Amino acid sequence: MPRLSETDPFIHPDCEIADSDFGRFCEVGRGSRVAHSVFGDYSYCDRYCDIANAEIGKFSNIASFVRLGATDHPLDRASLHHFMYRSASYWDDAADDAEWFDARRARRCRIGHDTWLGHNAQIKPEVTIGHGAVVAAGAVVTRDVAPYTIVAGVPAKPVRARLPAGVADRLMALRWWDWDHDRLRGALDDFRSLSAEAFLDKHGG
DSSP states (O other), rough: OOOOSSSSOEEEEEEEEEEEEEOOTEEEOOTTTEEEEEEEEEEEEEEEEEEEEEEEEEEOOOTTTOOOSSOOOSSSSSSGGGGTTTGGGTTTTTOOOOHOOOHHSSEEEEOTTTTEEETOOOETTTTOOTTTTTOOOOOOOOOOBBBTEEEEETTEEEEEEEHHHHHHHHHHHGGGSSSOOHHHHHHHHHHHHHHHHHHHHHHHH
């Protein structure tokens, strides 16, 4: 695995990146497309992800083939086809529909800190995934997911809590994802060896 950088994201080959910002120690897997999105510190996506109009928190783990902010076609018009808004691709005298694209980009999906999005999961526009939540492989998420909740299915529904409510509340209060790089390194052995509750007891959460 490459040594990640505090200043530049590690972009694997064959990616398409447009109008997006990346925090420290970020990585984008081979063949992924990222547009109009923000990656928080330490977040990464694996291969062939399609990410648009998304705000991704810190320490997000995004598996291969995940789609964030999957765009919609207009259901209330005479046609579903994108000739209506990608019009310049079809006629020399027609412009693309800028208002349509502005409205689409405004429909953000939001991914919390320390989240895990499983292989081939899909998060629809205007959905928020809470801190610490897990989205199972293949799930299609159409509604907000509460913090530290595991969801699965099509459409996704809660399966169980990832951690007991009291522990989850303490982790959100501790906000370890805001620690600096050196403090994270200092606590690395505890992250590896302690339960969440024991970690909180030791680190003041």
